[in-house]
Amino acid sequence: MGDDSEWMKLPIDQKCEHKVWKARLNGYEEALKLFQRIEDEKSQEWGKYLGLIKKFVTDSNAVAQLKGLEAALAFIENAHVAGKTTGEVVSGVVTKVFNQPKARAKELGTDICLMYMEIEKAEVVQEELLKGLDNKNPKIVVACIETVRKALSEFGSKIVTLKPVVKVLPKQFESREKAVRDEAKLLAVEIYKWIRDALRPSLQNINSVQLKELEEEWVKLPLSPPKQTRFLRSQQDLKAKFEQQQAANRKYVAETVTAVDPYELLEAVEILSKMPKDFYEKIEAKKWQERKEALEAVEALTKNPKLENGDYGDLVRAMKKVVGKDANVMLVSMAAKCLAGLATGLRKKFGTYAGQVVPTILEKFKEKKPQVVQALQEAIDAIFLTTTLQNLSEDILAVMDNKNPSIKQQASLFLARSFRHCTQATLPKSILKPFCAALIKQVNDSAPEVRDAAFEALGTAMKVVGEKAVNPFLADLDKLKLDKIKECADKVELPGGRKGAGGGSGGVGDKKSAAKAPPPAEALPKSSAPTKKTQTAAASKPSAGPAKKGKPPSAGGGKSKKMSDSKEITESELSVEVCEELAAGVLPASCLQQLDSANWKERLASMEEFQRAVETMDKAGMPCQALVRMLAKKPGWKETNFQVMQMKLHIVALIAQRGTFSKTSASVVLDGLVDKVGDIKCGGNAKEGLTAIGEACSLPWTAEQVVSMAFAQKNPKNQAETLNWLANAMKEFGFAGINVKGFINNVKTALGATNPAVRTAAITLLGVMYLYMGAPLRMFFEDEKPALLAQIDAEFEKMQGQSPPPPIRFTKKAAAEEEGDDGEEQEEDGGGGGGGQDIMDLLPRTDISDKITSDLVSKIGDKNWKIRKEGLDEVAAIISDAKFITANIGELPLSLKGRLGDSNKILVQQTLTILQQLATAIGPGLKHHVKTLGIPVITVLGDSKPNVRTAAMTTLQAWVEQTGMKEWLEGEDLSEELKRENPFLRQEMLGWLAEKLPTLRTVPGDLMLCVPQLYACLEDRNGDVRKKAQDALPTFMMHLGYDKMTKATGKLKPASKDQVMAMLEKARAVMPAKPAAPAKSGGGKGSPPSPPEEPVPPPPSKDKDSNGSKKLPSKGKAACTVIADSLWCLLPPQGAAAKKPPAKGLKDDEDKSGPIFILIPNAKEQRIKEEKQLKILKWNFITPRDEYVEQLKTQMSTCFAKWLQDELFHFDFQRHVKAIGVMIERLESESEATISCLDLILKWFTLRFFDTNTTVLMKVLEYLKLLFAMLNRENYHLTGVGESKDVVRKDVRAILTMLCKVYPASKVFPFLMDGTKSKNSKQRAECLEELGCLIEGYGMNVCQPTPAKSLKEIAVHIGDRDTSVRNAALNTVVAVYNVCGDQVYKLIGNLSEKDMSMLEERIKRSAKKTPAAPAKQSAPERSQREHTTNPNATFLRKPAQEDPNKLNQARQNTQHSESSHPSIPKEFQLDLDMIEMDQSRVCELPDLVQHKLDELLEPIMIPEPKMHSVSPHFDDLHNSTASTINFVISQVASGDINTSIQALAQIDEVLRQEDKAEVMSGHIDQFLIATFMQLRLIYSTHMADDRMDKKDIIKLYSCIIGNMLSLFSMESLAREASMGVLKDLMHGLITLMLDVRVEDIEDGQQVIRSVNLLVIRVLEKSDQTNMISALLVLLQDSLITTAGPPMFSELVMKCLWRMIRFLPETINTINLDRILLDVHNFMKVFPKEKLKQLKSDVPHRTLKTLLHTLCKLTGAKILDHLSMIENRNESELEAHLRRVVKHSGNLSGLKSDRGSEKTGLRTEDRMSKAKVSDILSEIFKKIGSKENTKEGLTELYEYKQKYSDADLEPFLKNTSQFFQSYVERGLRMIESEREGKARIQTSAGTTGSFLCVLMTSNNEELKPAVYYERLKILRQRQGLENTSRQRPPISSLLSSKPSVASSTDMLHSKLSQLKESREMYQQEHNAHSHSPTHAHTRSASPAANLDDLKKRLERIKSNRQ
DSSP: OHHHHHHHTSOHHHHTTOSSHHHHHHHHHHHHHHHHHOOOTTOTHHHHHTTTHHHHHTOSSHHHHHHHHHHHHHHHHHOTTGGGGHHHHHHHIIIIITTOSOHHHHHHHHHHHHHHHHTTOHHHHHHHHHHHTTOSOHHHHHHHHHHHHHHHHHHOTTTSOHHHHHHHHHHHHTOSOHHHHHHHHHHHHHHHHHHGGGGGGGGTTSOHHHHHHHHHHHHHSOSSOOOOOSOOGGGHHHHHHHHHTHHHHHHHHHHHHTTOOHHHHSOOBOOGGGSOTTHHHHTTOSSHHHHHHHHHHHHHHHTSSSBOOOOOHHHHHHHHHHHHHOSOHHHHHHHHHHHHHHHHHHGGGGHHHHHHHHHHHHHHTTOOOHHHHHHHHHHHHHHHTTSOHHHHHHHHHHHTTOSOHHHHHHHHHHHHHHHHTOOTTTSOHHHHHHHHHHHHHHHTOSSHHHHHHHHHHHHHHHHHHOHHHHGGGGTTSOHHHHHHHHHHHHHOOOGGGOOOTTOSOOOOOOHHHHHHSOOOTTSOTTOOOHHHHHHHHHHTGGGSSSOGGGSOOSSSOHHHHHHHHHTOOOOOOOOHHHHHHHHHHHSOHHHHHHTTOSSHHHHHHHHHHHHHHHHHSOTTTOOHHHHHHHHHSTTGGGOOOHHHHHHHHHHHHHHHHHSOOOHHHHHHHHHHHHHHHTOTTTHHHHHHHHHHHHHHHOHHHHHHHHHHHHHHSOOHHHHHHHHHHHHHHHHHHOSTTOOHHHHHHHHHHHHTOSSHHHHHHHHHHHHHHHHHHOGGGGGGGTTSOHHHHHHHHHHHHHHTTOOOOOOOOOOHHHHHHHHHHHHHHHHHHTTOOSOHHHHHHHSOOBOOGGGSOHHHHHHHTOSSHHHHHHHHHHHHHHHHHHSSBOSOOTTHHHHHHHHHTOSSHHHHHHHHHHHHHHHHHHGGGGGGGIIIIIHHHHHHTTOSSHHHHHHHHHHHHHHHHHHOSHHHHSSSHHHHHHHSOOHHHHHHHHHHHHHHGGGOSOOOGGGGGGHHHHHHHHTOSSHHHHHHHHHHHHHHHHHHOHHHHHHHGGGSOHHHHHHHHHHHHHHHHTOOOOOOOOOOTTOSTTOOSSSOSSOOOOOOOSHHHHHHOSSOGGGTOTTOSOOOSSGGGGSOOSSOOOOOOOOSOOOTTSOOOSOSBOOOTTHHHHHHHHHHTTSSOOSOOSSOOHHHHHHHHHHHHHHBOHHHHHHHTOSSHHHHHHHHHHHHHHTTTTHHHHHHTHHHHHHHHHHHTTTOOHHHHHHHHHHHHHHHHHHHHTTOOOHHHHSTTOHHHHHHHHHHHHHHHHSOHHHHHHHHHHHTTOSOHHHHHHHHHHHHHHHHHHOGGGSSSOHHHHHHHHHHGGGOSSHHHHHHHHHHHHHHHHHHTTHHHHHHOOOOHHHHHHHHHHHHHHHHHSOSSSSOOOHHHHHHHHHHTOTTOOSOOOGGGOOHHHHHHHHHHHHSSOTTSOSSOGGGHHHHHHHHHSGGGOOOHHHHHHHHHHHHHGGGOOSSOOOOOOOTTHHHHHHHHHHHHHHHHHHHTOSSHHHHHHHHHHHHHHHHSHHHHGGGTTOHHHHHHHHHHHHHHIIIIITTOTTSOHHHHHHHHHHHHHHHHHHTTOHHHHTTOOHHHHHHHHHHHHHHHTOHHHHHSTTHHHHHHHHHHHHHHHHHHSOHHHHHHHHHHHHHHHHHOOOSOTHHHHHHHHHHHHHHHHHHHHTTTSOHHHHHHHHHHHHHHSOHHHHHHSSSSHHHHHHHHHHHHHHHHHGGGGGGGOTTOSSGGGOHHHHHHHHHHHHHHHHHHHSOGGGHHHHOOOTTTOOOHHHHHHHHHHHHHHHHSSTTHHHHHHHHHHHHHHOTTOOOHHHHHTSOHHHHHHHHHHHHHHHHHHTTOOOOOOOSSSOSOOOOOEEOTTOOEEOHHHHHHHHHHHHHHTTOSOGGGOOOOTTOOOSSOOOOOOHHHHHHHHHHHHHHHHHHHHHHHHHTOOOTTSTTOOSOOOHHHHHHHHHHHHHHHHHHO
């Protein structure tokens, strides 16, 4: 026994694995005791045994095995992890336990299987048991069948899936073993108990004897259904209920039982391949016998009860043809049977074809033969179950007024049968109404059988939806008929014993019929149980039916009509006598007598009495009609005295408001009111009356009456005012029920009126209607004149982006009803605020089905692609001619479907275009074609060509816009498409679903069918597919729920399952919230507190989204897909949350003096612990769901004062602000308690970030700043950051990120630096990571106090013993390396060798990762890169990327709709870093300039010109100014308004002082670029941002405009602006002038006036050539793109005209060649023909005027200026010029000589050539000599003024470049002097104008200009002059064409130049080499001067430091 003691000492788990069986037996016994003892199901102990349980049950020793089984059972029952072992243990039980001889072993084995089922593992157990049925050992088979039977009898058919069991059952009946057969029989009986007759079809083929035995057994079974007796763990609550109320439960279960549908248990049969090969030939054969053979073959195949899905289109068409056209009635009924078979076998999948077949069947009901009629009835009934009543409604209504009574009768009977399958939800009023109208006609039909059928149909409808719902439609029927309908209703029995909504028992129909009837089509598959069905139907109610308001009935809108049916106040007309009697009863006698007195004063007195009487009258007793008739009595509305008239109108309004006012009374007064609407004195009162009548009789009715009356008159004032009243009334009442058709024609008349007031009023009215109806409104006016259309468009443009105001008035009767009745109605609308859809129903539609001839169809299907194309072209033409068409398009859908699979991709694309056309043409009616044509479009998404896929996606989107998503998601079509293993198809489709699903409130349950495919896609080979599938997961989950999705993983392989489960977990965390239900008109009456109802819209992700998105973001793209898997995403999102009405004041008597936080020791630690153990929700979400808010409330309730908590969760934001205020006050006094609740406070703040309420956010941030300061003092180092992987850490990170926004990042830095000194390694690592992020995001200047100091501290951690800290430190240093390159080694100081090598290694690696040579990436690039990878990256984010600052940047980028200008203009980052690094050197710009001025001004008092060489440091100086200017200019474009304003102020200071302004020279383009970037930024971002204070924007605009005005008042600077920059600047300014948003702000008008002034200044002062070129290019662009405002191009042309006006003065200074080149380019884009086709002829006229003026000023000479045009002969321009010149040549002969100076073209004035050349050579000699140069220049200037066409080319040709520029500059000087502006063009380095006047030896005055010019010449000789800014030489013969450089290119080149010059500057400073042999020096220079300059330079440097 010694060896016994060996194993006795072992721990239990080792005993269980021991090789000695006794040891194992002992182990199992001990394990059993242990398992029964462990309390906590999640204890660590269980984990040890996970791998052993299989060995427990498969032990080779029978005795040990028994104990093992007992222990295993205990384990499974108690351990939380037991589920993981299901597969292996059950398979062990099946193979090793069920074959044991001992009954006890088998019993335990069965118990184990059932226990696994109880812990939710039913699918796995069932799978293993069914595998066991294939075992060769019959004992095992018997045991498996028995276990399945037991499971079924205990758990019921819901938990045991019967389909796979029924599938293998017949095979067991064939077994050789009797035991197996008997057990199978028992199982069959058990199954029958649960599903009754649904089992029969599957067992039809077993041995007849066995079947007979079974039948006998089945008959014996009790009728009462079985009950579930054992429950899953998740059903424990159910179990309790069951035990409590077993009686009640019977019903419940009974209903669940009928839920099994035999169809579900059948195998589908594929029949298409089995059809006879020659079927299609035979079916067309002449002999009927052959046709019959073909039909018989098909009929046999369609008898299969379940058919495999496939393309049955051709077969259905063939059958349809037989039914419709075949003369042989026997064949007709055979074909009908085939159709019925197909419909029954395919169920929902047949829905696609239903629409094609039903009309034919209905028409065929004209047959009298009963067998045909019966076959047709069966067919149409079967077809009905495959589709919905709504889809068939049009076809049925179409035959309801057929001439043939049989057709009418059968259609009504069909309706009656169909209604029985409906419920209240699937038969909404919108569908019922048209049917009832049609049936009521038939009730009065002459044929009795038609009448009876109509009664039956109406009776059935009444039974289904209840009397209340049907009665409004039956108002016109007499009592007899109504009784007959009620009688029919009582007779109706609904299938399945449902009780109708109409009361009455309806009796429980016999069970059999209930079970046989296939479940109603509307129920979702698998949940056909009626209880469920009503729920699902109700759930999908919002999407059911077209929008309610969709079909405004003739009399008025939807609601008013409903009332007119139910509670309309009707009143018969009363005679005058009766009225007088009634009036006398309520009015004083004197009042009535004086009514028609001749004296107006008496009439007035009478009116006053009348008014008093009305005011005191009782509502019930007020005879409204009598009173208004009295008012209308003579003089009535012809009253001449306006005071009386005003009173009269006021009284009408009073009566309407106070009495019960009917339409009859209204029609008495309306005429008079309309007559006075336009009256200046009485108009107001008349409008008041109209509004009151609108409230009394509904606006839609009143509006229609009033408008038609107004337009029946001729008075334009009345017409205009009526339209104005209506526009206003629409805003007040809302748009509900307005019948647009009613007055659209009158509006058209108004638009054509001669009176402008009427036109304006009509356009304003259209603007208001546009608010409610959107773009479709324009469709009514497509054919108006272009000018009018432009006005309408401009009005619509104004309205864009505005949302309609909430209604403030309601129809009185409606108001009462609205509360009750309308709730549901709004539900059904899916919340479409009376919007988009209804207009589509008003449009006149054409039926094009007759144009879709069979020829056309055969053309489309032709073998030759060209003919197919012709066919498609014809179709496109038909559709575009018809514009709007009905949904009936004949054979077109199927023929187009064929083309979607065409081998010729061009045709596929053409077909897609046609489908897009169809979408707009058909509108909502498109729903019927989703299955036929929509789904095939999805198939095209799998095409290999990207352009085809894009076209398909566009088509798909266009369709969904019309049809909504419901139709697409119903049925199996989508899941079938996803099954195709095409990666393109999958990724496109999943992407599409991920985009659409979050916007839906409910989806059909069929979405569940896509889940298995979705899971397959998660593991697809293709990475893109996997990514898209992950993106789609959360959106599926939001509709199907986590539990359903997890359940669906049951069928996956274990490996896949784990993977998918992990993804599901992640998806669960980021699941978007469902879009909120559309708010009821009453406003947020009962909105729950705290979380905003609307999910927060995502930051607009792409440009197109933010600018042009049609939907309002708030409608519910719930923070789209996934943002990132952590909390930083909580930062304030754009889009304001719904503001909620303030609450009733808080009870003020509450005591608020006590502490606000209660300090509970360790509470915070406890909460964190609970969260770790997942006992509570992890605080990690995209939008806060209610459960998070609730959880936070509960947590807070223990440690927050009650009143404070109420404030914090109040739904009025002002209460939040108040609460934070209190928290701020108590922050100091209750600091400890605050720290103890810190996590809760931070969590509450994260919730607030979702409200995007600026006030609250500001308050939150104020609190946080104080909080952090307090934490710092308390030395509470954010340990939160070090919490291991938990919420608080995330919170703190989120706050840090926030802090960097509120708080300069450089101030956050020291906090984090302190954190790195913590003892907690986690915390050190986190802080270091965060530091790295800061440096990466904000550059080196965040490092405080100095970069070197902080980096040394960071580098210390490279040697830390904790790896995560080491890594974090290394990463941070690498981040620094990425920002400042090798300088990092200097900054970190000395490191140990080991650390250094680690660092170098890491840097190398990082360099590999970022292949760009310098590891430094400019931030815009980086943020764009992230931007492109979508900041909402999927939730498989790597932690390495979890860097809040990067996210921040990505987010900042997304906020600015143009990602190319991120908020910090980092294009300028080059100098930013340098300037920021050396902080001592940043200096205010104006001071800097002054330094230099003092220095440089003094030495230039030169007594005589001397030749100095110029100091090499001259450029240095220039550079340091330049870099400061560059820095300031870079800040102009900043995204932060204040930064920009400060920068502009600095520049303005420089520009205002003339002596300093020259500093800006050379920076003009750069400055202008920064300015218009800022303008763009304001236009696109700031103006659109509601949180921006508009005053700031106005302030910024004023600064910009002020600066520009200063700049453009200085010609010398203004002329530096280049053409590309001027173009962009003008674009920005004109856009600003047209920005309507600016006008609406106060002072906005002022801004626009200033801009106007500025534009004129820019035109005058800029370089004229550049300006004209810029305007031409701008005009060309604006004419090409039609996107901008229409006024834009007009304004550009106005500018051009202004330039043309300047031409006579400027013709000599402009570069004609360049301008003509631009004109030529313009004419290339817009040839004459194209110009004339434009909407307006102004561009053409402008161009002609420009050329004409140029010709007039230069004459024939202009033809010599075409040198820059490459192929002149092709140029339209030259031909045009020749014509003009010729023409003006003729003119010049006729004109008198007056114009000789200007034209300079006269022959008399021309001198001979010789003379000219003599004069000019004389002048040039003078210029060349030292002494006479000035004189020469003056002469040349005057000569040029006189002979503007003089050709200087020959004289300048041979001179040097600088001589030419000297001449040109001299001429310019003279010109400016002559204009009295002697301003000197100085180089950027020597600033200041030299005011000292120098006297030369001969005492003549010499201007410094000469010296300056000479200095320039010398500098050039020495190669020092910076020639980049030379003006083109006078000859203006630029050999190359000037390219229109875009301003951004220029900017980049500028920057690179700057960077080079900066680097030079740096080097010089570092090297301190001032030697003359310096790189810059080109010549030796006299030493004295050099020393002198050196000293001066030193002095300047010391000053600067």
